[in-house]
Amino acid sequence: MYIDILEFVQNENELIFQKSGSCNIDNFDSQIELLDEVRYNLLISKVDSELILNIDLDYSYACPCDRCLTRVENDQSFSYSAKVINSSDFNEEEESEDEDLVFVDSYKLDICNLVRELVILSIPTKNLCEDSCQGICPQCGKNLNEGTCNCNKDNTDIRFSVLKDFKFDEEV
Ligand SMILES: [Zn+2]
Numbered sequence: 001m002y003i004d005i006l007e008f009v010q011n012e013n014e015l016i017f018q019k020s021g022s023c024n025i026d027n028f029d030s031q032i033e034l035l036d037e038v039r040y041n042l043l044i045s046k047v048d049s050e051l052i053l054n055i056d057l058d059y060s061y062a063c064p065c066d067r068c069l070t071r072v073e074n075d076q077s078f079s080y081s082a083k084v085i086n087s088s089d090f091n092e093e094e095e096s097e098d099e100d101l102v103f104v105d106s107y108k109l110d111i112c113n114l115v116r117e118l119v120i121l122s123i124p125t126k127n128l129c130e131d132s133c134q135g136i137c138p139q140c141g142k143n144l145n146e147g148t149c150n151c152n153k154d155n156t157d158i159r160f161s162v163l164k165d166f167k168f169d170e171e172v
């Protein structure tokens with residue numbers, strides 16, 4: 001979906017363009033499921049002959065807990081700002097490298113493509129069902145949030161378990 005800002009850009013009396021909406025984002029990661037459309041609130045302001053974009057995102061997603069693999073559902077909010085550049089006006093030398101740029105063609109902003117990129121950028125890389133998640137037992141695979149397992153009582157490192165039964169010859 002494109003948002004046409006040409007009229008806004010050409011209208012000298014208008015300094016702020018505002019639009020809210022939502023985008024249906026395709027799966028971008030096999031582990032992450034977006035639970036609903038991603039809601040956005042877009043604001044474009046004219047600041048010293050430049051166009052500055054501010055966008056706020058809100059979305060809900062589900063993914064497996066990093067430690068125990070139980071399904072986790074989370075809400076995420078994200079704010080982003082960048083300078084809007086019309087592709088035909090782009091001059092690499094004029095732009096400072098530490099500034100984010102959002103490109104538009106003929107002043108048409110591909111809003112859902114931008115939203116998609118920002119979801120990928122903002123999705124948390126750490127997801128736990130609870131901060132205190134005990135994870136799963138590396139030996140028997142039991143979810144330790146549901147109780148302890150038998151291997152858990154013995155703290156012997158699995159790599160040394162073969163030595164546990166090794167009898168030293170006390171006669172020597
Ligand atoms: Zn967990």
Ligand SMILES: [Zn+2]
Pocket residue numbers: 137138139140141142149150151152
């Ligand atoms: Zn176990």
